[in-house]
Amino acid sequence: MLVFEKTSLAEEIEQLIEKYGNARSALLPVLQEIQSKHRYISDYAQQEVARHLKIQPVEIYSVITFYAFLNSKPKGRNIVRVCKTISCDMKNKISIVKAVERELGIKMGETTSDNKFTIEYTNCLGLCDEGPAMGINEQVFTKLTPETAVKHLHEVVG
Amino acid sequence: MEKLKERNGKVLFSNYTLGEGVRKALSLSRDDILFEVKDSKLKGRGGAGFPVSTKWMLAAAAIADEKYVICNADEGEPGTFKDRVLLVEYPELVFEGMIIAGYAIGAKNGIVYLRGEYEYIRKSLEDFLVQMRKDNLLGKNICGKEGFDFDIKIFLGSAAYICGEETALIESLEGHRGEARNRPPYPVNTGYDGMPTSVNNVETFACVPHIIINGGEWYNNFGTKKSSGTKLFSVSGDCEKPDVYEWEWGITINELLEKVGAKNTKAVQVGGASGICVPKSEFDRKIAYEDIPTGGSIIIFNENRDMLKVLKNFMEFFVEESCGQCTPCRIGNTKLLEGVEMIENEEYTFAYLNKLKDLGKTMQVASKCGLGQSSPNSFLSILENFKDEIFYHEAGVENGN
Numbered sequence: 001m002l003v004f005e006k007t008s009l010a011e012e013i014e015q016l017i018e019k020y021g022n023a024r025s026a027l028l029p030v031l032q033e034i035q036s037k038h039r040y041i042s043d044y045a046q047q048e049v050a051r052h053l054k055i056q057p058v059e060i061y062s063v064i065t066f067y068a069f070l071n072s073k074p075k076g077r078n079i080v081r082v083c084k085t086i087s088c089d090m091k092n093k094i095s096i097v098k099a100v101e102r103e104l105g106i107k108m109g110e111t112t113s114d115n116k117f118t119i120e121y122t123n124c125l126g127l128c129d130e131g132p133a134m135g136i137n138e139q140v141f142t143k144l145t146p147e148t149a150v151k152h153l154h155e156v157v158g
Numbered sequence: 159m160e161k162l163k164e165r166n167g168k169v170l171f172s173n174y175t176l177g178e179g180v181r182k183a184l185s186l187s188r189d190d191i192l193f194e195v196k197d198s199k200l201k202g203r204g205g206a207g208f209p210v211s212t213k214w215m216l217a218a219a220a221i222a223d224e225k226y227v228i229c230n231a232d233e234g235e236p237g238t239f240k241d242r243v244l245l246v247e248y249p250e251l252v253f254e255g256m257i258i259a260g261y262a263i264g265a266k267n268g269i270v271y272l273r274g275e276y277e278y279i280r281k282s283l284e285d286f287l288v289q290m291r292k293d294n295l296l297g298k299n300i301c302g303k304e305g306f307d308f309d310i311k312i313f314l315g316s317a318a319y320i321c322g323e324e325t326a327l328i329e330s331l332e333g334h335r336g337e338a339r340n341r342p343p344y345p346v347n348t349g350y351d352g353m354p355t356s357v358n359n360v361e362t363f364a365c366v367p368h369i370i371i372n373g374g375e376w377y378n379n380f381g382t383k384k385s386s387g388t389k390l391f392s393v394s395g396d397c398e399k400p401d402v403y404e405w406e407w408g409i410t411i412n413e414l415l416e417k418v419g420a421k422n423t424k425a426v427q428v429g430g431a432s433g434i435c436v437p438k439s440e441f442d443r444k445i446a447y448e449d450i451p452t453g454g455s456i457i458i459f460n461e462n463r464d465m466l467k468v469l470k471n472f473m474e475f476f477v478e479e480s481c482g483q484c485t486p487c488r489i490g491n492t493k494l495l496e497g498v499e500m501i502e503n504e505e506y507t508f509a510y511l512n513k514l515k516d517l518g519k520t521m522q523v524a525s526k527c528g529l530g531q532s533s534p535n536s537f538l539s540i541l542e543n544f545k546d547e548i549f550y551h552e553a554g555v556e557n558g559n
């Protein structure tokens with residue numbers, strides 16, 4: 001990481017601590033904001049947050065690894081999550097998965113080489129009456145067909 | 159917020175005016191409210207079915223500097239989406255239920271634990287809270303009631319099914335991994351930040367304003383003798399009209415299938431992945447605490463579905479979602495999934511499968527929390543109820559029948 005990137009991240013984290021406070025209960029909201037901006041929480045970010053909250057960096061790491069939406073490794077700028085749970089599975093989610101994989105030229109769990117997309121599976125999104133469903137970043141899309149699924153991918157990156 | 163579609167129901171999906179429940183509640187004493195809820199016989203709608211008045215009375219009796227009201231909006235059980243519909247279309251009911259709970263137990267703080275997957279709902283909820291503060295339904299001296307202060311904030315999860323378990327939820331709020339705690343102590347004594355806390359489901363809170371306005375007796379008239387009131391059902395799978403429905407407790411599976419336009423149904427999974435799989439021969443059974451209890455997830459399978467694949471999907475879910483803290487659940491679910499794969503690949507022996515069934519029963523008693531205690535349910539019920547299909551159908555195909 002370049003030095004100026006480090007300082008700007010450090011500043012950003014300082015601002016988050018100002019916003020949420022330095023009690024342990026601020027941890028998830030702080031991590032969520034870092035995640036949503038950078039798509040992962042780097043070692044350096046973990047150390048900075050640990051320093052502010054006065055806990056061990058490894059504690060932060062253990063929290064990050066626990067939650068499906070927090071990552072300690074870099075991911076694509078857009079994270080696509082296809083629901084694989086039973087109701088969407090029965091609505092032929094596999095055809096959505098295949099269409100997305102073909103379109104982006106990668107397999108589930110992978111990131112495109114231009115870093116635009118990571119695609120992965122997720123468990124039930126609570127949209128089972130409108131399956132197959134998928135999320136792209138914070139948005140959700142339902143009643144997908146292979147065609148509309150791919151259309152949404154392109155819409156999101158604009 | 160605009161109602162997305164016409165919904166009809168006797169309680170939750172009936173007409174309601176913002177503020178009505180809170181105003182009525184504040185004209186009553188705390189004890190009146192607790193007894194009204196007691197008369198309603200309302201039980202928790204999150205799945206466990208614990209009497210709401212008992213929980214609230216314990217929290218009310220606890221003496222502490224702070225108390226908390228937590229709304230469990232983690233809704234992660236496969237096939238459940240009714241809490242989403244309530245939060246999007248009826249937020250006033252949920253928030254007012256929390257305010258009334260706060261008044262009854264003596265809490266000033268409400269927290270909605272919203273699952274990370276529902277982040278897109280957050281903004282409209284925040285906006286709604288702002289409006290309620292303007293209307294003095296939140297904040298200080300609510301609706302002019304001297305000394306009653308209450309406010310609600312939204313806390314976002316980061317995707318972990320186990321965080322729906324109330325003690326894991328509290329761990330998560332406190333900035334930890336969502337690992338279930340030993341109970342006792344229960345959250346009503348030692349909850350968020352060590353303070354008395356009542357954790358209730360979204361739907362549970364949403365029932366409360368109606369109960370306060372119309373009375374506990376009125377509510378208790380719906381449903382069956384042992385299961386009072388109405389229930390929201392999240393219906394998905396093989397049917398013409400998947401949706402959220404409000405029906406009285408006691409509806410039979412046959413009646414339910416008829417209403418949602420399900421044809422050639424072979425099985426119905428009641429209660430999500432951690433529930434039980436009901437075969438056709440038992441479709442006259444009632445959905446009620448005294449027969450088949452549920453948090454409301456109904457997944458319908460028609461004759462063309464392969465029940466072993468269904469089971470595999472559920473077991474993969476539990477292997478991923480176990481918090482890993484205790485051995486029966488962490489190792490047990492992996493073993494059960496391996497067993498399903500053995501059947502799939504025709505590498506099983508019945509002797510080994512019987513051992514796995516015993517393992518499932520051990521998990522039901524030895525696991526630390528509800529996840530591990532209930533995850534073997536579908537393994538046990540599907541292998542038992544669909545054994546002909548699972549162990550026998552290959553032969554039929556090979557014989558060219």
Ligand SMILES: Cc1cc2nc3c(=O)[nH]c(=O)nc-3n(C[C@H](O)[C@H](O)[C@H](O)COP(=O)(O)O)c2cc1C
Binds near residue numbers: 231320321323358527
């Ligand atoms: C693994 C697991 C997941 C749970 N998920 C939820 C959930 O998403 N929403 C919920 O309200 N209750 C959930 N519960 C039940 C809660 O622990 C708790 O009983 C409930 O929030 C209490 O509220 P109620 O009495 O109003 O139902 C879950 C329990 C377990 C064991």
Ligand code: SF4
Binds near residue numbers: 483485
């Ligand atoms: S039963 Fe499973 S989810 Fe619950 S504490 Fe044990 S390992 Fe964690």
Ligand code: FES
Binds near residue numbers: 089237
């Ligand atoms: S099964 Fe896909 S949203 Fe519930």
